Every structure is written in C-alpha cells, then in structure tokens.
Amino acid sequence: MRIKIHLTTQIIIGMLIGIILGAVFGTKIAGIKIIGDIFLRLIQMAVMPLVFCTVIAAIGKLPVKQLGKLGIKTAAWFIGTTLIAALVGLLLGWWFMPGVGIDLKLNPELVQKFTSHPVSTSDMILGFFPTNIFEALVKGNTIQVIIFALCMGIVLSKANSQQKYQHIINGLEQLNQLFIDLIQLVLCIAPVGIGALIASVIAENGLTVLIPLLKFLILFGVGTLFFLAILFGMIMIRAHMTLRTVMHGFANILIIAMTTTSSAVSLPVEMHDAEKRLGIKKEISELVLPLGMALNSNGLAMYLALACVTMTQFYGLSLSFIMMLKIVMLAIVACLGTVAVPGGGLVALAIIVPTLGLPLESIALLAGIDWFAGIFRTVLNVVGDTTTAIMIAADEKKLVHGSLPVKN
Incomplete structure (x- = not known):
C-alpha cells in the first residue's frame, strides 16, 4: 500500500x-542555494496577479447596498484589528529581539537599499x-x-448591479483559481x-541560526x-457576553482552526457556530465571514510584522520609525487575497521581503517552522473574523442570543 506523506511533513523532512x-x-554545498532561489522565484511569479x-x-x-454603511463598518473593523495585530507583532520583535545572536551575511548593495534614501511620511503615503x-x-x-484592485472592485460592484458584468x-474568479493551482x-x-x-544558510552560518526560530515561535504564541x-474582552464588553458564552461559542472554531491550520476549511464551522452558538444573524455572518x-x-x-523585524x-540592521511604519503597512496590505491560499504565510512573505530590500532566502529559515506558526495564524484569523461579525451584529442589533449560551 502506498503511503501518502502530507506536504507539511515533506517540508519538515526537507528542512531536516x-x-x-x-x-x-x-x-562545499553552498552552491545548492540556486535550487532554493528558483523555488522562491516560481512562488513570486504568481503573487501579484x-x-x-x-x-x-x-x-x-x-x-452595491453592502458596500455602503455595513461595508464601511466591516472594513473599519478589519483594518482596525489587523493594525493592532501588526503592531503587537512589531513590538514583540522590537522589544524581545528574537533574531539577535546570529549574523547572516547581507549583500552590501542590499544594505544600502535598506538604509539609504530616507523617505518622509508624506512621500511614503x-x-x-x-x-x-x-x-x-x-x-x-x-x-x-491592492489600492488599484480595491478601487476597481468598487467600480465593478456598482456596474454589476444588474448582473451585466457577472462574466x-x-x-x-477562474483566473484566481488557476493562480492558486499554479x-x-x-x-x-x-x-x-x-x-x-536551509542547507546553504547552515553551510555559511552554522547551526546557531536555528536558535532564533524557537524564540520566534514562543513570541508568536505569546502574542x-x-x-x-x-x-x-472586546466581545464581552460590546456584546455583553460572559466568558462562559464566549468560550462555548468559540470552542469548535478554535479546535478546527488549530488542527487544520486552514481558514478556508474552518469557514463552514465558523459560520455554523457564529449563527447557532454565538447568535449572529445570517445576513451578517454570510457577509462578514x-x-x-x-x-x-x-x-x-x-506573523508578518514579527517575521520582518526578526529578519x-x-x-x-537597525529599524527607523519610517521603516517600522512601512512594515506595519505592508503587513496589513499583504494579507489581502493570501489568507485562503495554500502556503499563505510563505506567499505573503514573498510579497513583503523584497519590498523591504531583504534577500528572498531570508524566508527559508521561517519556512521550516511554517506549519507550527500556521496554527497561531489560523486561530487569530478565524477568531478575528468572527469577532468582527459579533461586533457588527451587536451594533446593528442583529445579535440574537446576547449572553446566553446556545445549545447545538
């Protein structure tokens, strides 16, 4: 009987x-790096489209009607919670410095690109x-x-009010699926x-480069x-739910998120429990989630903010305030469109790392622990989405059960 090894297991084996x-x-084996560089370029080529x-x-x-008041509220909550999450990751990395202790070699041209030409806040915006x-x-x-895509999406939504642009x-969506398949x-x-x-990094820098990975995971777990x-806490205050109700409502969602490490797989359970256990009306859950x-x-x-600071x-390299601001902004916008993609963390890093002027091979170290980091990422992703749905439902008077736990 043929035994199928999961991709995550294969990646861990490859890393070892x-x-x-x-x-x-x-x-002697440092030249093997070209194979990894080819892999990273293949990932990069599909990211932008x-x-x-x-x-x-x-x-x-x-x-169109959902792009009005409800759409603005949803966008505000998405941006607000994502901004807070990125700031938490940035501050954890800046304060506890998980990447300190090793000294990877960086091309002098990349150092100049990262540190030179200071940009004002107005120019950056x-x-x-x-x-x-x-x-x-x-x-x-x-x-x-992403700015262009958001504007184009709004225009398309308005133009398609009579379903004339559904094709x-x-x-x-078909193109999107093809890129995901790619x-x-x-x-x-x-x-x-x-x-x-990993082989090339270890060959050039020794086994000490592995120590920060454990620090990174611990910090991400704490965050x-x-x-x-x-x-x-926000749910308990705004929606007047008890801690027992919150834990009861999120129990299945947390378990599925942790065991599957997939926001897409978690979505059906998330939507069911949002309505049946947390009392969110269907018109809210079907839009927001x-x-x-x-x-x-x-x-x-x-994850991205913490990873960038660690790298x-x-x-x-020292981080200026402008560079920290850029990391936070990139961490927010890079989340758009990559959450449900297989290897979303890897794809998102492939977006941010070159933009910051860091070498792509930096991704390799964190890619080896991506499955473990994926547990934390997915938990926060699905809980963040459900929290937004609860807050909007409470604000729109669409929260049915209040603080009473609901039986299945």
Whole structure:
C-alpha cells in the first residue's frame, strides 16, 4: 500500500535534510542555494496577479447596498484589528529581539537599499497610490496594486448591479483559481527548495541560526494569547457576553482552526457556530465571514510584522520609525487575497521581503517552522473574523442570543 506523506511533513523532512547537509558538508554545498532561489522565484511569479484578481473579485461580487454603511463598518473593523495585530507583532520583535545572536551575511548593495534614501511620511503615503498600474504590477509594488484592485472592485460592484458584468467576476474568479493551482504546483517542490535554502544558510552560518526560530515561535504564541485576550474582552464588553458564552461559542472554531491550520476549511464551522452558538444573524455572518477569509487576517499580520523585524535582526540592521511604519503597512496590505491560499504565510512573505530590500532566502529559515506558526495564524484569523461579525451584529442589533449560551 502506498503511503501518502502530507506536504507539511515533506517540508519538515526537507528542512531536516538541509540542516544535516549544511552541517556535514559546510561551504562545499553552498552552491545548492540556486535550487532554493528558483523555488522562491516560481512562488513570486504568481503573487501579484493572484492578489490583483482576488481583491477585485472579492469586492466586485458584493451587492452595491453592502458596500455602503455595513461595508464601511466591516472594513473599519478589519483594518482596525489587523493594525493592532501588526503592531503587537512589531513590538514583540522590537522589544524581545528574537533574531539577535546570529549574523547572516547581507549583500552590501542590499544594505544600502535598506538604509539609504530616507523617505518622509508624506512621500511614503503618496507612494501607496499608483500612477500606472502596469508599472506597479511589473515592479511588484504590492500596496499600489491592492489600492488599484480595491478601487476597481468598487467600480465593478456598482456596474454589476444588474448582473451585466457577472462574466467578468466569473472570469476573475477562474483566473484566481488557476493562480492558486499554479502555487499548489510550485509548492510540490517546496521540500526540495526549502531544504536547499536551509542547507546553504547552515553551510555559511552554522547551526546557531536555528536558535532564533524557537524564540520566534514562543513570541508568536505569546502574542497570539495576548491578542485573543483583547478580542474576547472586546466581545464581552460590546456584546455583553460572559466568558462562559464566549468560550462555548468559540470552542469548535478554535479546535478546527488549530488542527487544520486552514481558514478556508474552518469557514463552514465558523459560520455554523457564529449563527447557532454565538447568535449572529445570517445576513451578517454570510457577509462578514467569507469576506473576512479573503481580505482579513489578524494572525498573518502579526506573523508578518514579527517575521520582518526578526529578519532585519538576522542581518544586524537597525529599524527607523519610517521603516517600522512601512512594515506595519505592508503587513496589513499583504494579507489581502493570501489568507485562503495554500502556503499563505510563505506567499505573503514573498510579497513583503523584497519590498523591504531583504534577500528572498531570508524566508527559508521561517519556512521550516511554517506549519507550527500556521496554527497561531489560523486561530487569530478565524477568531478575528468572527469577532468582527459579533461586533457588527451587536451594533446593528442583529445579535440574537446576547449572553446566553446556545445549545447545538
């Protein structure tokens, strides 16, 4: 009987083999890095069109009336909670410095790109808005691509009020699925690519580079618990729910999120329990939760901010206030359209890392522990979406059960 090994297991095995090869053969095997570089480029090539199509389709298929008051409230909660999550990740990385202790080599040109040409806050904000969408796509300017996609999605939603443009939305969703299939295909070689990158990093820097990974996971776990406490506290105050009701309502959601590490797989259970256990009316849950899965990700934002700060510490780079602000903004916008994608954490890092001027191989170290980080990410993602639904339902008087636990 043929035994099928899950991709996550394959990646862990590839990472372990890479560690062994790097430790045993040292600099003799450093040339294997090209295999990992090819893998990262293959991931990168699908990122921009994937985000572009996903965001336009997600916004464009919403009815015009849902883009009004309810849409603004939903967007405000998504942005607000994601901003807080990114700030928590940034502060944890800045305060506890998980990447300090090792000194990875960085190309002098990249150091100059990262540290030179200080940009004012006004110039940075102006840089969010594209003058040419094709230029933004070619250069991989994530923020500009997403700004354009959001505007295009709103226009498409209004134009499609009579379903005249449904074929465009269908076409975008089909393209989106093709890009997801492409990423899945590329991820088949992830064990080899990540193993090669890890081998080259270990070969050049020794086994000490593994120590920060444990620090990173511990900090991410602490950040997750802290942020869950914030979300549950908000629910208890605004929706007048007891802690018992909150824990009862989120029990199944948390278990599914932790065991599947997938926001998409968790969505059916999330929607069922949001209505049956937490008392959210269907018209709220059916709008907020699917949209949240595609466009909102508290866990990914925290992960990306913490990861970026950790990576700068790998290379001994100091962070200015403007660079910290840029990390937070990138962590927020990179969440759009990558939450439900297989290997979403890896894809999102592939968006942010080059934008910050850091080498792509930085991703390899964190890719090896991505499954463990995925547990924390998914928990925060689904709880953040459900929290938003509860808060909006409470504000719209669409919360049925209040503080009383509901039986299945």
